[in-house]
Amino acid sequence: MxxxxxxxxxxxxxxxxxxxxxxxxxxxxxxxxxxxxxxxxxxxxxxxxxxxxxxxxxxxxxxxxxxxxGFIDTHIHFPQVQVVASWGAQLLDWLNDYTFPEEARFARQGHAPAMAGAFLDLLTAHGTTTAVAFCSVHRQSAEALFAAAHARDMAMVAGKVMMDRNAPPEVLDTPQQGYDDSRALIEAWHGTGRQRYAITPRFAITSSPEQLDMAGQLAAEHPDCHIQTHLSENRAEIDFTLSLYPKARDYLDIYDSHGLLGPRTLLGHSIHLKPREIARMAETGSRAVFCPTSNLFLGSGLFDAGGLRAAGVTSGIATDIGGGTSYSMLATLAEGYKILQLQGQSLHPLAAFHWATRGNALALGMEDRIxxxxxxxxxxxxxxxxxxxxxxxxxxxxxxxxxxxxxxxxxxxxxxxxxxxxxxxxxxxxxx
Incomplete structure (x- = not known):
């Protein structure tokens, strides 16, 4: 045709x-x-x-x-579509009060497919044609999203979250179950049509060292998969993380010590970084992902796009629904502009639209197709x-x-x- x-x-x-x-x-x-x-x-x-x-x-x-x-969204949470605009909390409270109870609903029969269709409709209504999505801990949430995207011939990078601690039992797996479910999803969906898998330990707080070992094993076995997680979003998060990993030099070192860094690694937020972390991200080619509406909504901090670029770190930009407040990459670019203004950095409109299209494709290593x-x-x-x-x-x-x-x-x-x-x-x- x-x-x-x-x-x-x-x-x-x-x-x-x-x-x-x-x-x-x-x-x-x-x-x-x-x-x-x-x-x-x-x-x-x-x-x-x-x-x-x-x-x-x-x-x-x-x-x-x-x-x-089409716009590319490099960090978004599929199961959070019905908790966008939930009032009044910073990151850890927001997760416990809103996110984890909402994600528990994805264990229910029929819920994930219904949400998948609505989610993709919202993306395309806002001009987004590819997204990198966190699913819930439930294998069927990723299956539903991949199936819906495949039916539309829509490029999706997604994975079920791996999380085995510090959350309600309804949204926990085990290190072995997280590995087994992720491997089964990779075999079923990675490379099926336009679908790609992202190995997805949610973040170090909700994954034990044993689970991060399993995530690293998956990454070694499937080097063409992406890896997505969160890094240094909120100061209380960083403090709690380091208390759980007292031998780590810093937050990034936790992921590094489990074999989770590299050019296919997407580190959501990456706000409060130490010089050693920035240098190591540049050395490994790991990507930072700027989530401006979420960073403002949750009061997390200001992303240093210019500093990371000068250090040789490639960054994507993303909505981070549902901590983020809009599916629109236009709104995301608008808030990104304001955050950079506060730091004496400029975001020219040509640079902004490059970032949301070819720039995000480069961050994903997918610029040959999108x-x-x-x-x-x-x-x-x-x-x-x-x-x-x-x-x-x-x-x-x-x-x-x-x-x-x-x-x-x-x-x-x-x-x-x-x-x-x-x-x-x-x-x-x-x-x-």
């Missing part, structure tokens, strides 16, 4: 922090899609002149809207309307550059600015 998706097209090929030659854009652009894969991107007239647009091909014209690669509009990438797209609300339309009357338009989307946009989302070339939102 071939189709042509037309609009004002923006595609990144380099990081705006590194070079001014970082993107291509076409006012009348076209993306040729064959069986869900991008086969050509460029100026519509030029592609036509070169004979790359077949006669009679099905076309969808989104002009004057802007088309980019995050850009290059031929060979999957046709995961977001179509953005910078005039989606009256306030945005009024502001756009004064916008003169692409960067100004992107910044309006970043600061004022939400799901209303997402005119359409494509997953593997298939539209996800009803036609307006």
């Amino acid at each position: 071939q189709q042509l998706i037309r609009g004002r097209v923006l595609d990144f090929h380099a990081d705006p922090h590194d070079t001014d030659d970082n993107h291509r854009s076409w006012e009348d652009g076209a993306i040729l899609v064959t069986d869900g894969v991008i086969t050509a991107t460029g100026d519509h007239a030029e592609l036509s002149r070169r004979g790359l647009i077949p006669a009679g091909i099905a076309q969808t014209d989104h002009r004057p809207h802007l088309i980019l690669a 995050g850009t509009l290059a031929p060979g990438s999957m046709a995961d797209l977001v179509v953005l309307d910078a005039r989606a609300t009256p306030a945005m339309a009024l502001r756009m009357e004064r916008a003169q550059t692409l960067a100004e338009e992107l910044f309006i989307l970043q600061i004022m946009g939400d799901d209303r600015a997402v005119a359409q989302t494509y997953v593997a070339g298939r539209a996800q939102k009803p036609a307006a």
Whole structure:
């Protein structure tokens, strides 16, 4: 099946922090899609002149809207969709009062599949086409999410959390059960269609040394899987963690000593890091993940994006639903901008949109298939309307550059600015 998706097209090929030659854009652009894969991107007239647009091909014209690669969310909690916006707590209280009781519900028959469909609908409604998701401790929660994503041909990186202590019995496994369930899920889903598995020890507080050993064993046995966990989100969390691991040099050393660091490791939050931890993250290629709306909501602290970049640490950016407060990567970029402003750091709109697309794909090591509009990438797209609300339309009357338009989307946009989302070339939102 071939189709042509037309609009004002923006595609990144380099990081705006590194070079001014970082993107291509076409006012009348076209993306040729064959069986869900991008086969050509460029100026519509030029592609036509070169004979790359077949006669009679099905076309969808989104002009004057802007088309980019779909957003990628590198840290989100699938079982927390019904505890977003739960009032008044910092991290450890929030987990005990809201998160763990909510995640216990995923043991119920039929609950995980119902939530999986709703979760993916919310992602695509907000322009997100790939997510890295924590599931609950229950194997069926990951099975439900993978099955729902596979049915949509939607790229998902996910794993059931491994946690064997410091939580209610309803959300605990054992080191052996965590290993066995994770291994079974890897065998069933890793590499099935567009699904990838993430080995997921929740964090050091809820995993014993024996369980982290099992997670490290899984990582050694399946080196092409991602690893996801949490690191240095909250000062009380850090203190409690180090009391549980008194021989560790610091928080990161706990994961390091169990073989859990490397280029496929995603360390959510990474706020209160010591110089040795930053240097070790850079040395191992481990990724930090910035979760701005969650960090503000839970009062966790300010992520030092510039400092980590200068030290050679690659960072992703993410919503962290449900400690995070919005599924929107636009809202996430807006709050990220403000956090960096507080530290005297800037987030240019081109850098912001690169981060949410190609930048996050680079953090995942998946830039060959997602995050850009290059031929060979999957046709995961977001179509953005910078005039989606009256306030945005009024502001756009004064916008003169692409960067100004992107910044309006970043600061004022939400799901209303997402005119359409494509997953593997298939539209996800009803036609307006």
